[in-house]
Amino acid sequence: MARKYELKRRAIRQDATRQKIVSAAVDLHCSVGPMRTSILAIAERAGVERPTVYRHFPTLDALHDASAARFRAANPFPDPGLWSEIADPEARLRRGLSEIYEFFDRLAPALWNILRDIEDTPSLQRIWAEHAADWDRMRETLAVPFNGSGVRRERLDAALRHAVDFFAWRASRRHGLSNDDIVDLMAGMVRGL
Known part of the structure; x- marks a missing residue:
């Protein structure tokens, strides 16, 4: 015993x-x-x-x-399932981007230090690839209510990839934009397609 x-x-x-x-x-x-x-x-x-x-x-x-x-x-990603309930494309986009940017803002120093090292580190690339599906799901949830196909859809996809990219967000913050300003900027980019 x-x-x-x-x-x-x-x-x-x-x-x-x-x-x-x-x-x-x-x-x-x-x-x-x-x-x-x-x-x-x-x-x-x-x-x-x-x-x-x-x-x-x-x-x-x-x-x-x-x-x-x-x-x-300790730091769950934003949940795009909640955005699916919003039918209006721009309202969904703004809600999703606001939540993503709050996540980025809360974790900015950590995300910078971690994401900076991914490109040169195979084990980190593997881990990030496992999480990339979550970011793809967020982007796809934001894209669903927008109409378009072909070139327009490709541009929408590129614009949304940019809109949910940490480094694009970080560059905008470094240039003095608030999260709300960045949401406006990205929504304007998507609206202009």
Whole structure:
């Protein structure tokens, strides 16, 4: 009986250590970016030794997966299902973009640090590809009530890809536009097609 109790306590301690490591990784990935985060920095922040990090996460992919899952659970993407109830195309677009830009605004430093590293990091590209379907669903939900086919539909798709792009939003914010201004700008672009 004592052996079973000790194994359970050990499993609880191991899980707590794993959670500390994941929390440290998320904090560092958000503050400096995944590629500027060393295993040593994660270990120091988690209060463990480097070998402990490697024991829990033998590969960088495993660490990135755990970090992404934690970040995603704490910061769910906007839900386009709610936008589907809005029949008016521009009202739906404005509501969706407002929610997306609030999400970007709340997480801007973290998103910048993470998304900046994706292009050069295969494990991050894989993780982002898994989430890209969610962003495609948002864009498609915004596109549904707009009429058009052929070239017009291609342009609408391109405009909406731009409208839901973090880097396009960030550039507009850096040029002094508020979220409401950016919604107006993007709605005007789509309306002009």
